[in-house]
Ligand SMILES: [Zn+2]
């Protein structure tokens with residue numbers, strides 16, 4: 001086997017390329033038109049939007065489910081290089097406690113802070129669009145920014161409470177319900193062997209007596 005990887009293993013569409021980012025759909029709820037903000041540094045506008053998620057964000061154990069609303073409170077500020085977006089995104093999260101497997105329902109709020117660079121600025125010329133977001137045709141798309149921020153903020157092992165005692169490894173019952181004195185009789189293995197031997201002999205003598 002030769003160690004060379006055929007160039008065909010990488011479809012051309014997946015090759016990294018410094019292209020102009022796609023124009024956001026101006027009717028999408030995540031997209032904000034910044035043209036009325038103006039390009040005078042310091043001008044500022046606030047927006048509130050409740051956006052239903054078309055696809056869930058998260059992992060199997062915890063997620064913001066598809067169809068749930070993300071509540072956006074953002075401030076758009078014109079700066080020299082572009083538009084600075086700051087604010088919060090909040091949403092309901094559902095999942096499962098990593099210890100006791102109980103259903104979890106919680107609310108998550110994440111901070112947003114993202115610069116969208118104007119075309120032909122120093123930032124635009126010196127960075128890739130996947131490093132720094134871009135203002136395209138006066139539009140900013142908050143969806144990738146919010147999705148990344150939410151994904152980062154979700155816990156890897158969510159808990160119903162910091163002190164969740166989890167499950168009993170012997171019977172799988174919930175320790176919180178079983179109580180602190182819940183225990184399983186553990187028989188000494190030598191005694192267990194003796195007991196089986198006794199039972200066996202008892203059965204044999206019963207058969208003899210029949
Ligand atoms: Zn738990």
Ligand SMILES: [Zn+2]
Pocket residue numbers: 168169170171172173182183184
């Ligand atoms: Zn148990």
